[in-house]
Structure formats: structure tokens, C-alpha cells
Amino acid sequence: xxxxxxxxxxxxxxxxxxxxxxxxxxxxxxxxxxxxxxxxxxxxxxxxxxxxxxxxxxxxxxxxxxxxxxxxxxxxxxxxxxxxxxxxxxxxxxxxxxxxxxxxxxxxxxxxxxxxxxxxxxxxxxxxxxxxxxxxxxxxxxxxxxxxxxxxxxxxxxxxxxxxxxxxxxxxxxxxxxxxxxxxxxxxxxxxxxxxxxx
Amino acid sequence: xxxxxxxxxxxxxxxxxxxxxxxxxxxxxxxxxxxxxxxxxxxxxxxxxxxxxxxxxxxxxxxxxxxxxxxxxxxxxxxxxxxxxxxxxxxxxxxxxxxxxxxxxxxxxxxxxxxxxxxxxxxxxxxxxxxxxxxxxxxxxxxxxxxxxxxxxxxxxxxxxxxxxxxxxxxxxxxxxxxxxxxxxxxxxxxxxxxxxxxxxxxxxxxxxxxxxxxxxxxxxxxxxxxxxxxxxxxxxxxxxxxxxxxxxxxxxxxxxxxxxxxxxxxxxxxxxxxxxxxxxxxxxxxxxxxxxxxxxxxxxxxxxxxxxxxxxxxxxxxxxxxxxxxxxxxxxxxxxxxxxxxxxxxxxxxxxxxxxxxxxxxxxxxxxxxxxxxxxxxxxxxxxxxxxxxxxxxxxxxxxxxxxxxxxxxxxxxxxxxxxxxxxxxxxxxxxxxxxxxxxxxxxxxxxxxxxxxxxxxxxxxxxxxxxxxxxxxxxxxxxxxxxxxxxxxxxxxxxxxxxxxxxxxxxxxxxxxxxxxxxxxxxxxxxxxxxxxxxxxx
Numbered sequence: 001x002x003x004x005x006x007x008x009x010x011x012x013x014x015x016x017x018x019x020x021x022x023x024x025x026x027x028x029x030x031x032x033x034x035x036x037x038x039x040x041x042x043x044x045x046x047x048x049x050x051x052x053x054x055x056x057x058x059x060x061x062x063x064x065x066x067x068x069x070x071x072x073x074x075x076x077x078x079x080x081x082x083x084x085x086x087x088x089x090x091x092x093x094x095x096x097x098x099x100x101x102x103x104x105x106x107x108x109x110x111x112x113x114x115x116x117x118x119x120x121x122x123x124x125x126x127x128x129x130x131x132x133x134x135x136x137x138x139x140x141x142x143x144x145x146x147x148x149x150x151x152x153x154x155x156x157x158x159x160x161x162x163x164x165x166x167x168x169x170x171x172x173x174x175x176x177x178x179x180x181x182x183x184x185x186x187x188x189x190x191x192x193x194x195x196x197x198x199x
Numbered sequence: 200x201x202x203x204x205x206x207x208x209x210x211x212x213x214x215x216x217x218x219x220x221x222x223x224x225x226x227x228x229x230x231x232x233x234x235x236x237x238x239x240x241x242x243x244x245x246x247x248x249x250x251x252x253x254x255x256x257x258x259x260x261x262x263x264x265x266x267x268x269x270x271x272x273x274x275x276x277x278x279x280x281x282x283x284x285x286x287x288x289x290x291x292x293x294x295x296x297x298x299x300x301x302x303x304x305x306x307x308x309x310x311x312x313x314x315x316x317x318x319x320x321x322x323x324x325x326x327x328x329x330x331x332x333x334x335x336x337x338x339x340x341x342x343x344x345x346x347x348x349x350x351x352x353x354x355x356x357x358x359x360x361x362x363x364x365x366x367x368x369x370x371x372x373x374x375x376x377x378x379x380x381x382x383x384x385x386x387x388x389x390x391x392x393x394x395x396x397x398x399x400x401x402x403x404x405x406x407x408x409x410x411x412x413x414x415x416x417x418x419x420x421x422x423x424x425x426x427x428x429x430x431x432x433x434x435x436x437x438x439x440x441x442x443x444x445x446x447x448x449x450x451x452x453x454x455x456x457x458x459x460x461x462x463x464x465x466x467x468x469x470x471x472x473x474x475x476x477x478x479x480x481x482x483x484x485x486x487x488x489x490x491x492x493x494x495x496x497x498x499x500x501x502x503x504x505x506x507x508x509x510x511x512x513x514x515x516x517x518x519x520x521x522x523x524x525x526x527x528x529x530x531x532x533x534x535x536x537x538x539x540x541x542x543x544x545x546x547x548x549x550x551x552x553x554x555x556x557x558x559x560x561x562x563x564x565x566x567x568x569x570x571x572x573x574x575x576x577x578x579x580x581x582x583x584x585x586x587x588x589x590x591x592x593x594x595x596x597x598x599x600x601x602x603x604x605x606x607x608x609x610x611x612x613x614x615x616x617x618x619x620x621x622x623x624x625x626x627x628x629x630x631x632x633x634x635x636x637x638x639x640x641x642x643x644x645x646x647x648x649x650x651x652x653x654x655x656x657x658x659x660x661x662x663x664x665x666x667x668x669x670x671x672x673x674x675x676x677x678x679x680x681x682x683x684x685x686x687x688x689x690x691x692x693x694x695x696x697x698x699x700x701x702x703x704x705x706x707x708x709x710x711x712x713x714x715x716x717x718x719x720x721x722x723x724x725x726x727x728x729x730x731x732x733x734x735x736x737x738x739x
Contacts, residue, residue: 034686034700041681041700046490053489090725095732140495153697157707164711168718175722179729 003195006109011071014062015191021055022170024048029163052133059126075119078112086113094180104196117169125165132159240388247385256380259360260323260336265384267335274335276446282321284332285309287453291567296453301570304518304585304607304663305403308620311644314357315624319398326357328647341380343394344387350378351397355624392418392428395437404548407512411557411603412669416510424510426673442473450474452666457565457590457598458498474668476501500599500690502678503671506556507603510670513541517552518607521658524635547623547632549608559601559667561690563590573650576616577659583611583618585663592696599693603665610637614653618661620644 007015024047031037031044039047066072077083085101090113093099102111110118135142135155142150181187190196246252251265267274281287286297298316302308309316317325323337324330331337339358341350353361353375360378367375400406400414407414422429427440441450449472459475462482472478476497485493496502508514525533525546532546541553567589577583590597612619622643623631631640637656645652683690684700691701 032684032699033703034684037681037685040679041684042490042679045492045680046488049490095728097733097736151697153702153704156697156699156702157704160704160707160711164707164714167715171715171718172722175726179726 004106005194006104006106006196007191007194009194010065012191012194014058014065017058018055018062021051021058022166025051025055026163026167026170033160049137052137056130059130074108074110075115075122077115077119082112083116086111117172121169125162125169128158129162129166132156132162242388246387249385252381252384254381256384258323258362259339259341259380262380262384263323263336263338263340266340266387270340273340273446274338277321277338278332278335279445280447281451281453282446282448283338285320287451289453289568292569294569294572296568296570300572302573302585302618302620304605304609304661305409306623307609308644308648310620311622311630311647312624315355317357318352318354319402320358323358341383341387342397343390345383345394346386346388346391347378347383348393349376350380350383351375390436390438392436403515405515407508408515409605410665410667410669411507411514412504412665412667414508414510414512414514416512417669420510422673423676425669426671428669440473440478442471444471450668453568455564455566455568455666457563457588457596457600476503498598500561500683501601502682503674504559504601504667504669505672505676505678505682506558507601507667507670508554509556511555513539513553513555514557514603515551516554516557516603516606517550518548518605518609519550519658520610521549521608523547523549523631524637546635557603558689560604561599561693562588562602562664563592563594563597563693564588564600564666565590565594565597571618573618573620573645573648575618577611577618579611579613579616579657579659582606583659583661585618585661588664588666599690601667603667605663605665606660608658608660610641610656611659612641612651612653612655613657614655615651617651618659619652619656620648620650622647 028039028044028048028051031039032041032048038044082102089098089101093101100111102108104111132155135147135150136152136159138145139152139155142148177187177191178185181190186196249269251268254265256262256265263274277283281297284297285299286295288295298309306312306316313330314326321339321342322330322334323339339352342352351360352358354367360380361375362377364374364376366373396413396415396418399410400417401408402413403409407416417425417428419430420428422432427433427435438448441448443449456472456475459470459472459477460482461470461472462477463480464473464478476484482497483494484497487494522544523546525544527533533544534542534546535544537543539553542551543553544550565588568586569589570586571577571583588600610619610621611617619641621631621637621640622629623640625633628634629639629643631637634640638654641656642652642654678689681700682688684698686701688701690698
């Protein structure tokens with residue numbers, strides 16, 4: 001049985017570019033927040049702004065790709081039963097050596113839990129990060145935009161909250177992506193080659 | 200050989216091109232001639248040729264009379280200025296300010312101390328309340344226009360120079376020479392840094408005492424000390440920025456402007472005031488980059504005075520009058536110095552502290568300055584601010600400004616809870632520097648000022664804000680972002696706004712990190728349990 005192409009070339013490229021952009025954004029973001037010093041405040045802000053624009057540029061293409069290819073449908077939540085099966089797998093069966101309840105195909109790459117997780121990433125965490133980040137960046141223009149009433153404290157808090165959520169998401173993502181395939185790094189390899197190895 | 204010489208030449212021409220380019224830039228940016236060594240006079244008048252000046256002058260006012268024969272309106276112009284009146288009504292608060300009115304934290308007030316204080320008045324003879332402010336001949340032209348550096352106002356002569364050589368301080372061996380008034384009068388010219396400096400560098404009783412950003416090191420400063428006035432740079436004199444209109448100089452700190460929104464100073468501007476950064480640099484002076492935050496900051500902070508009192512002359516930072524009056528066993532005055540040679544105690548004045556290379560303190564500044572007046576009540580349980588500047592984050596006319604904050608203890612009225620002034624200088628026995636009796640000295644000065652004194656005095660700690668605007672460093676030394684954008688940076692004391700790097704919500708950070716660490720712990724535990732069960736399966 002030939003290996004099935006799961007991740008198309010564009011999908012793989014945007015995944016890894018996203019990875020390359022998100023890590024420095026998190027690192028410089030927490031430096032700007034004053035948690036530690038590495039680049040110095042000015043360099044950290046410069047880097048954060050450059051990477052933020054790059055990320056937003058990438059995401060424009062990614063959104064376009066999702067819309068035109070219909071890939072956005074991958075994130076439509078599945079039935080409650082399927083979700084419960086997935087939860088049961090991660091909470092019980094995975095320890096007992098039970099099999100994964102869902103099989104990954106080109107048409108359905110995401111398990112029910114992933115659908116929900118990525119949906120919240122795409123419709124909550126990312127838009128909140130964008131909106132608060134852009135407001136943060138252009139706070140001197142608020143007057144011109146009729147947003148005098150906005151508080152920088154609130155905008156900064158929202159942006160920070162989104163950053164914490166993104167970091168937590170990343171931790172779970174890395175754990176599951178690296179360790180839960182049949183052999184460690186199996187999913188990572190699939191995201192590089194595009195093919196999931198069949199036994 | 201030939202090739203390397205050729206190389207050298209081409210490098211040479213490259214350097215010249217670069218130099219010309221820099222020169223053109225300097226002209227373009229400042230509308231001024233690039234670094235000039237010595238400014239030569241371009242005046243159309245040679246004052247040695249004026250008959251009115253070819254005479255022996257008995258007194259300095261006689262020189263003024265001679266000046267007025269040609270410059271007929273000069274004294275009338277001077278009469279309208281703060282330099283002459285030492286009095287200015289603040290346009291916004293209506294408070295009458297100026298040396299004639301305010302109480303400061305140095306020697307207090309000029310009232311009853313005139314002859315000593317008015318050695319820095321641009322007039323002659325202000326020795327008591329009866330001084331005639333309409334006198335034209337008593338305007339001192341020479342102190343501002345002398346170019347010989349031989350004309351000096353005698354420290355205790357109410358603005359006059361000495362007319363015979365005599366020692367100062369009295370009985371000392373230092374001889375104060377009488378100037379040759381004819382020579383001085385024939386050599387008048389435009390004011391140089393020296394002319395302004397004789398008073399403004401020595402305010403508060405000595406070199407660098409008062410301002411912190413003005414002292415004798417600014418007479419011929421290197422560019423590194425002051426990028427504008429540096430003799431190896433732009434070589435500005437004071438009037439380059441403190442522009443004049445009919446002898447009225449701009450840029451008094453009594454009417455300081457927090458934010459100059461008039462743009463770059465070009466003909467047709469409405470305020471004729473070059474004493475602001477924006478009047479030459481505009482409000483977007485930095486090159487735009489992907490991170491244009493730096494131009495967003497010019498309306499908020501001043502980054503270009505990283506330290507002050509940095510020319511080798513210390514500035515006084517603490518003056519405690521409460522310790523004044525101590526003598527040694529023989530009844531002689533005491534004078535103490537620290538390891539740097541800074542005077543830390545004198546009997547007449549009390550205890551001092553000094554500093555060099557000081558870091559400014561920061562506060563919001565709008566144009567509105569207020570002084571604690573003699574009739575204003577004070578809170579005896581807290582430090583009394585002698586002056587305050589209105590302004591906060593929400594005030595569009597305010598900007599974060601660097602200050603020297605002068606601190607110290609000075610006498611106050613314990614009964615009325617007001618500041619007091621003291622009669623320090625004089626030959627009479629009421630003068631503190633004769634009798635060392637505070638009660639009598641305060642009563643004499645308060646009576647002279649027509650102010651109420653309960654008869655019960657104490658000492659109270661005060662602060663006085665001195666806005667810094669000189670000793671502007673070359674751009675390489677401007678403050679980096681982290682000087683303020685850090686947990687305990689320079690702006691740690693300023694409140695009312697969110698500043699990245701400094702501010703955070705502790706609650707959000709705790710929740711955020713708990714979520715992150717909780718997630719990390721959760722997946723670790725999950726992974727650990729998986730490993731445990733899979734080993735068990737394999738072994739079982």
C-alpha cells in the first residue's frame with residue numbers, strides 16, 4: 001500500500017514558517033514584557049514588529065489557501081460521541097496501549113479534539129492576538145481612529161493573555177505532535193515529507 | 200608605491216566627498232554654517248571710532264549714557280524684560296513670579312539682601328526697595344556686551360563693577376580689579392557664552408550651584424558636553440536658541456513650554472522662539488524605520504540629556520540651612536570639605552551635598568509652573584515642593600521632562616505653616632550673617648516683604664525643580680529604550696499610564712504562568728504515565 005500524502009507542499013511550508021515566526025515572537029514578546037533580558041528592549045521591539053508583520057503576511061496567504069481549497073472544513077467540529085472517544089483515548093486507552101480511534105486521511109487530517117483545538121486557535125487566540133497587537137502597535141493613532149477611550153493597559157493585558165494562551169497551546173501541540181505517533185517524531189516527519197508512514 | 204599613493208588619493212577624495220556631503224547636510228538641517236572655529240564679528244560699526252566712547256568714564260552708568268546717544272531705545276526695551284524687572288506675570292496662572300517675588304531653596308529671597316543678589320541684575324544700584332526701574336542710565340549694557348572679559352560686577356555692589364582695585368572677600372588677598380571702562384565700551388559686541396555665564400553659570404552663590412546644566416564648563420564646552428554649544432561642533436552661543444526680540448530673550452523657565460507644536464522655526468512662524476528642540480528639529484526628527492516608535496516618543500519624553508553636571512563642575516544637590524551658625528571653640532567660622540574638595544559645611548550657610556554626572560529625575564511638564572508663595576499654607580509633615588509643574592499623561596501639552604531636583608531644609612514659620620524668607624546679607628545686626636540669629640533675620644525680611652511671621656520658626660525639607668535643557672549629549676549617547684522600559688527604570692516613579700517593560704498586571708501574569716506551567720506539568724505527567732504503562736506492558 002503506497003504512503004498517502006497527508007500534508008500538501010503549501011501546508012507544510014506554512015506550518016514551518018509559522019513555527020519559525022512564532023517562537024521569536026514569543027521570546028521577544030516576553031522580553032518586551034520585562035520578564036528577562038536578551039536582545040535589549042529596542043532590539044526586542046524591532047524584532048517583534050518585523051516578525052509580527054511577517055506572520056500577518058503569511059496568515060493572509062494561509063487564510064486564502066483555507067478558503068479556496070475548502071481546507072477550512074477540516075476544523076468543523078465533529079459529533080460529541082467522536083469527541084468523547086478521543087478524550088477517552090487520551091485519558092485512558094493511550095496508557096493501556098489501545099489503538100487510536102481515528103485514522104488520518106487526506107480528507108480528514110484532524111481528530112475531533114484537534115478540530116476543536118485548532119478552531120479555537122484560529123477563531124479566538126489568533127484574531128485576539130492580531131487585534132490587540134495591531135492596536136498596541138498603533139496606539140499613537142487611536143485619537144485619529146476615534147478610539148480615545150481605549151486603555152493601553154487593557155490592550156496590553158489582552159495581548160499578554162493571548163500570548164500565554166499561545167504558549168500553553170504550543171506546549172500541548174509539541175507534546176502531542178512529537179510523542180503520540182506510533183514512533184516518536186512520526187508526525188513531525190509527516191509534516192516534513194507530507195506522507196504518513198504506513199505499517 | 201605609485202598604486203598605494205593613488206589609492207590614498209582616491210580615499211582622500213572619498214573623504215572630501217563625505218565631508219562636503221556632511222557639510223551640505225549641516226546646512227540643510229540647521230540652516231546654519233557648519234562647524235565654525237571662531238565667530239568673527241560682521242558688525243557694520245567699529246565702536247572704537249565712536250566719539251561718544253572716546254572718553255574717560257567715571258562710572259559704569261556714564262558708559263550707558265554714552266551708549267544711549269546712539270542706541271536711543273535700548274534702555275526702554277530692557278525695561279520691559281524679565282532680566283530687568285526680575286518679575287514676570289505667568290500668562291496662565293496669573294501668579295507673579297521672578298526673582299523679585301519667588302522664594303527659593305538657596306538663599307531664599309532677594310528681599311533685604313539686594314546688594315548681594317543684584318550683583319547679577321542687569322542694572323546699577325538696586326540696593327533696596329527704592330530702586331528706580333524707569334532709570335535709563337542704570338541699565339547695564341556692558342555685562343551682556345563686553346567682549347574683553349575684564350568687566351565684572353562686584354559681588355556686593357548692587358550691580359556696579361568696582362571703580363578701584365579692592366580685595367574680595369574683604370580682608371582676603373584676592374584683588375578684584377577695576378575695569379578700564381573706555382576699553383570695555385569700545386570693544387562691545389554681541390553676547391558670548393561668557394557674558395550669559397557670569398550670572399547664569401554661578402546662580403545660587405557659586406559655579407554650578409543652582410542649575411546643574413549650566414556651569415563654567417559650558418563657557419567653552421566640548422561637543423561631548425553639549426552637542427549644540429560644543430566649540431568643536433556647532434559652537435552655538437546662548438542667543439542662538441534664546442533668540443531675542445527687542446532685547447527680550449526667549450526661553451525663560453518661568454514660561455517654559457512643555458511641547459512646542461509650532462514646527463520648525465521659519466519666517467512666518469508665530470512665536471519667534473527658538474528655545475525649544477522642535478523649533479529646529481521638528482517633531483519627527485528621527486529617521487523612520489520599521490519600528491517608528493522613536494518618533495512616537497518625541498512628544499512624551501526627553502532622551503537626550505542622559506546625565507547633567509558632567510563637565511567637571513559639581514552641582515549642589517542638598518542644602519540644609521538648619522545646621523548653619525556653628526563655630527569652633529574660638530568663635531571662628533567653620534568650613535569643611537569632603538574627599539573631592541567639595542565644600543560640605545560653612546557656618547554662614549549650613550550643610551551641602553554635591554554631585555557630578557547626575558542622573559536627571561523625571562516629571563510631567565506643561566507650561567504651567569506654580570511656586571509656593573509666602574502666604575501659601577504648607578503641610579509641616581511632608582516635604583514642601585517650592586515649585587510644581589502641572590501636567591500628566593492625559594495633558595496633551597505636557598511632556599516628561601528631565602529635572603535637577605534641589606533638596607534641602609530651610610526655615611519656615613511653625614505658627615503659620617508658611618515658608619519664610621530671611622535677611623542674610625547686610626551690615627546691620629538683624630542680618631543673619633552678622634548675628635546668626637534666625638528669629639531676627641526672619642522677622643526683618645518678613646516685615647520688609649509685608650508678610651506675616653508668627654515668631655516661631657523651624658526648618659522644613661523642600662524640593663525645587665530645575666528643568667534641564669542644556670548639556671544635550673551627542674546622539675550616540677542618547678538614552679536607550681531600556682533606560683525607562685524596565686522594571687526599575689528612570690520613569691519608575693511616574694504613574695497614570697501603562698509602559699511596556701515596566702508595568703504588568705501581577706494577577707494576569709500569575710494566572711498566565713500557572714496556565715503555562717500547569718500545561719507543561721500536565722503533559723509531562725501524561726507522558727510519564729504513558730512510559731510507565733508501556734514498560735509495564737512490555738515486561739508483563
